[in-house]
Amino acid sequence: xxxxxxxxxxxxxxxxxxxxxVELTRHFLARIERLNPALNALITLTAEQAxxxxxxxxxxRRAGESGRLLGIPLIHKDIFCTDGVRTSCGSRMLDNFIAxxxxxxxxxxxxxxxxxxxxxxxxEFAMGSSNETSFYGPVKNPWDTSKVPGGSSGGSAxxxxxxxxxxATGTDTGGSIRQPAALTGVTGVxxxxxxxxxxxxxxxxxxxxxxxxxxxxxxxxxxxLQAMAGFDPKDSxxxxxxxxxxxxxxxxxxxxxxxxxxxxxxxxxxxxxAALIHDALKVYRSLGxxxxxxxxxxxxxxxxxxxxxxxxxxxxxxxxxDGVRYGYRCANPTDLLDxxxxxxxxxxxxxxxxxxxxxxxxxSAGYFDAYYLKAQKVRRLITDDFRAAFAQxxxxxxxxxxxxxxxxGAKVDxxxxxxxxxxxxxxxxLAGLPGLSVPCGFVEGxxxxxxxxxxxxxxxxxxxxxxxxxxxxEWHTRSPRGFE
Amino acid sequence: MSLTRQDxxxxxxxxxxxxxxxxxxxxxxxxxxxVNFVDDLSRVQTGAVEPxxxxxxxxxxxxxxxxxxxxxxxxxxxxxxxxVQAGLYVVPRVIE
Numbered sequence: 404x405x406x407x408x409x410x411x412x413x414x415x416x417x418x419x420x421x422x423x424x425v426e427l428t429r430h431f432l433a434r435i436e437r438l439n440p441a442l443n444a445l446i447t448l449t450a451e452q453a454x455x456x457x458x459x460x461x462x463x464r465r466a467g468e469s470g471r472l473l474g475i476p477l478i479h480k481d482i483f484c485t486d487g488v489r490t491s492c493g494s495r496m497l498d499n500f501i502a503x504x505x506x507x508x509x510x511x512x513x514x515x516x517x518x519x520x521x522x523x524x525x526x527e528f529a530m531g532s533s534n535e536t537s538f539y540g541p542v543k544n545p546w547d548t549s550k551v552p553g554g555s556s557g558g559s560a561x562x563x564x565x566x567x568x569x570x571a572t573g574t575d576t577g578g579s580i581r582q583p584a585a586l587t588g589v590t591g592v593x594x595x596x597x598x599x600x601x602x603x604x605x606x607x608x609x610x611x612x613x614x615x616x617x618x619x620x621x622x623x624x625x626x627x628l629q630a631m632a633g634f635d636p637k638d639s640x641x642x643x644x645x646x647x648x649x650x651x652x653x654x655x656x657x658x659x660x661x662x663x664x665x666x667x668x669x670x671x672x673x674x675x676x677a678a679l680i681h682d683a684l685k686v687y688r689s690l691g692x693x694x695x696x697x698x699x700x701x702x703x704x705x706x707x708x709x710x711x712x713x714x715x716x717x718x719x720x721x722x723x724x725d726g727v728r729y730g731y732r733c734a735n736p737t738d739l740l741d742x743x744x745x746x747x748x749x750x751x752x753x754x755x756x757x758x759x760x761x762x763x764x765x766x767s768a769g770y771f772d773a774y775y776l777k778a779q780k781v782r783r784l785i786t787d788d789f790r791a792a793f794a795q796x797x798x799x800x801x802x803x804x805x806x807x808x809x810x811x812g813a814k815v816d817x818x819x820x821x822x823x824x825x826x827x828x829x830x831x832x833l834a835g836l837p838g839l840s841v842p843c844g845f846v847e848g849x850x851x852x853x854x855x856x857x858x859x860x861x862x863x864x865x866x867x868x869x870x871x872x873x874x875x876x877e878w879h880t881r882s883p884r885g886f887e
Numbered sequence: 888m889s890l891t892r893q894d895x896x897x898x899x900x901x902x903x904x905x906x907x908x909x910x911x912x913x914x915x916x917x918x919x920x921x922v923n924f925v926d927d928l929s930r931v932q933t934g935a936v937e938p939x940x941x942x943x944x945x946x947x948x949x950x951x952x953x954x955x956x957x958x959x960x961x962x963x964x965x966x967x968x969x970x971v972q973a974g975l976y977v978v979p980r981v982i983e
Contacts (some may be wrong), residue, residue, distance in 0.1 A: 503963045596942040638950055640941075679911075706901060707925040718902060725903075727976050732969035738979050748905030753913075756904055760895070760914065761921055763902040777928050779938035784931070786939060818917050819924050835942025859943065 405430050406566040407882065410475055410623040413569060417464065417474045424474030428457040428518050431476045435520060435567050440887060441548060444561040446481060446539045447489050448520040456518040463516060470532075471626045471650075473516030478571040480559045481522040482529055483509050483614075484603040492605045493525040493537040493555075496730045496750035506603025507635045508572060508614050515630040520568055528581055528721065529607045529753045531555050532824040533814065536754040541811050544587055545883040546849055550808035553583030553824075556617060560587040563617045565886040570618035570627050574604060576611045577709050578803075581840040584617050585803035585852020588842045590879060592624045595859050596835035597642035599628075601633035608716035609640070609866065611709075611832045620879050621841060621869035625649035628862065634740075643861065652863040653870040658691030660868065661796040667702045668801030668827055676851060679844035680802050682714045683853045686875050687800075687868075697796055701787035705829040710822055711765050711778035712833070718762025724750065726802035747882030757818060761798025786834040793858045798865060802827055803840040803852030831856045836858050841869045850878070888926060889919045 405427065408416075416422045431448050439445050455478065460474035464803040484502035486489050486509075491497045505513065513519075527536040534542040534557025544550040544559040545565040552561040556573030560583035563571050573580040574595035584591025592615045601616040606612060616627040629649050664684065669677055676755050684694050726732040726746025736742035751759070765774035792799055805826060814821045831838040836856050843853035853872070857865045873879050895914050899906045906914060961974065967975075970977035 500967055503960060503967070582972055597946070603910070610940065636949075636951065640946065642946075644941070701931075704928065704931060707927045710921060711925050711928065722903075726969060727978055728964075729967035730969075736979050742979055743903040744900075744905040747903055748907070751904070753910070756910075757914065757917060757921075759902050759904060760898045760918060763898050764890075764894075764918070764922070765925070767898070773929065774925060776938050777933060778925075779940060780933035780936040781928055781931055783936050783939035784933070786942070787892075797954060817920075819920050822924075833942070 404654065406434060406483045407831060407841065408560070409620060410471065410569050410618070410626050411644055413475055414471055424457040424460040424518060424829070425454060426476065428453050428476050428520070431520055438567060442543045442545060442561050443540055444524055444542050444558040444565065444567060445478060445521045445692060446491065446524045446558070447520050449519055451489055453518050453520050455712070456530055460518060469496055470516050472512065472630055474518065476518045476520050476568050477512065478520050478523050478527055478559060478562050478568040479509060480556050480574060481570050482525060482574050482605045483572060484605070485519065485522065488522065490522070490605070493539060494751065494755070495538045495645055496724050498538065498731065500729055504603060507600035507612045507637060508604065508631055510632055523556070523562055523571055526557065526616035527755050528556035529555040529574055529576055530717070530754050530758050532578070532582060532821055534558065535811065535815055536752055544808045545886050546588065546808065549810055550849065551811050553808065555579040557583045559617045560584050560589055560591065563587070563589045563619065564883060566882070570616060570623060572614065574612060574614050575832065576608050577713060577832050578825040580615045580617060581803050581823060581828050581838055581852065581854060585840045586808040586850065588850030588878070588881060588883070589617055590621050590624050590839065590841050591615065592628060592839040592862070592866070593831065593837060594628065594632060594862055595837045597640050598837070598860070598862065599631045600638040600641050602635055602637040606720040609720060610716060611713060612784070618766065621839070621866050622653055625653055625866045625870070634736040644820055647863050649863055649866050652867045655867050656691065657687065657868060657871050658665060660692040662687055662694045663792050663796035663799040664694055665702070665801040666696050666698045672802060672805060675846050676802055676806070677729070679846070679851050680853060683843045683872065684800070685692050686872055690871055690875060695796060697792045697799060699785070699792060699830070701781065701784040701788050702830050705785055705833055706822055706826055708781045708785065708833060709829045711774050711783060713764035714758045715766050715775050718759045721755070724820050726750070734741045764875035770844060776842040782833045785830055789830070789834045789836060798855050798857040798861065798868060800853065800855055803854040807846045807849035807851055828855060835859060837862050837865055839865050839869055841872060842881070844878055888922055890915060890922060
């Protein structure tokens with residue numbers, strides 16, 4: 404079926420004229436109409452605009468243009484500003500917000516000729532690990548609709564897993580691409596901090612946020628990342644460095660590759676989950692890679708460090724939502740203070756308010772040194788641990804999550820338990836490192852992810868290692884029942 | 888360490904968040920558990936470690952030429968505002 408084809412194969416069929424982008428777009432729009440109600444993965448559908456974009460992509464092809472994404476449909480996480488289209492960030496606060504410009508990620512993918520089908524559901528302001536904090540209701544996991552898809556890019560991951568689009572964009576502040584990709588059995592890539600522009604991507608924690616891609620395979624992700632990555636003068640933390648040819652590096656042999664097994668990632672990991680990772684290591688050894696154990700002694704501190712740094716940055720970033728210039732405003736404010744407090748109190752959901760207050764507390768007079776400054780110091784210790792590991796090995800490997808997808812509602816009352824879902828993914832964000840998750844097997848019918856993390860700007864090597872793994876395994880080709 | 892209701896009221900005021908009577912006990916409990924959780928950091932020896940504010944070392948804030956590069960989009964931007972009058976954002980009276 405058309406929706407199970409890779410981006411590479413779809414591109415070949417588009418360029419041979421076997422299919423048109425309009426046909427492809429109609430195919431995916433029909434799937435969304437039929438399958439999305441059970442998943443709640445998309446919260447805005449832009450069918451008319453999509454067909455117009457598809458027509459224009461077909462015209463560009465007829466005019467002799469080519470391009471890996473020309474005419475390929477996609478879904479954007481609703482954190483990316485899309486000119487003229489509601490950009491809600493999963494919040495009541497922005498339920499009525501029509502973005503007045505495109506995010507750079509959107510601009511670049513548009514220029515490449517990709518066709519936006521709609522916007523994906525997400526945890527409110529990307530704060531969550533289960534997609535249950537969305538104002539628009541939870542997203543369901545296509546593998547079992549009583550389970551969460553992970554978060555915060557839960558809608559993007561569920562849409563990619565159910566093949567509602569060949570790929571979706573996501574953002575990863577503490578694991579928000581890799582964790583949902585793992586829990587829904589797809590490939591998720593979080594690039595190096597600064598590799599992809601943050602312009603027009605609604606900010607959560609500015610020193611951690613990074614945009615990336617969720618797709619069916621590492622090879623597809625490489626094509627998409629190629630179009631997304633690169634310097635952007637509009638983002639002051641964007642890295643001005645050339646983007647390597649990710650696709651060209653995919654087939655490189657892995658002989659001699661040194662992979663570090665993260666000891667701390669296996670402490671307390673359930674035997675069935677650990678077994679899948681050890682199976683994956685066998686695959687890597689059969690491909691010629693060498694595996695050694697490495698230790699990152701400060702890594703267990705990454706969750707508490709993150710839950711100081713991220714809320715601190717969030718409390719500052721979200722102060723812009725004041726009920727004055729855009730977004731939700733409360734009814735009948737008595738004075739300006741009442742307008743601020745009630746607009747924010749009513750416009751933000753419970754978890755967002757919790758993070759804003761956590762951040763306000765750790766930044767407040769008398770606590771700044773004990774929490775924020777301390778966390779910034781521990782952040783350096785964690786980063787130094789990674790640096791030491793990368794002096795010995797080319798990349799490190801471990802599980803993406805401690806468990807497969809959990810039931811909707813199971814963890815909503817206990818924030819700290821929910822926060823611990825990201826125990827394996829947060830380290831890469833604190834250190835600004837690229838990481839990715841690929842499917843590596845199933846536990847009780849639910850997919851599990853294998854995580855690879857590399858040094859700064861090692862996306863080529865990571866995609867190469869993931870692609871080689873996917874050539875030797877077929878976990879990434881499985882489809883959830885009912886979504887084949 | 889446990890936060891009191893008064894602590895949470897003060898934080899909520901600083902954050903300009905209206906917290907309802909119903910929500911308050913939930914936040915007292917959950918914020919206390921989060922503060923306890925992040926208190927783990929106090930046990931780490933950090934001595935002379937330099938605090939890390941940016942994930943990539945050696946990055947500097949770029950400066951750009953002081954030139955106008957954006958066009959005036961005031962009307963487009965104000966289309967999202969809850970209340971606008973004569974091109975100005977309207978808020979409750981601040982100065983009597």
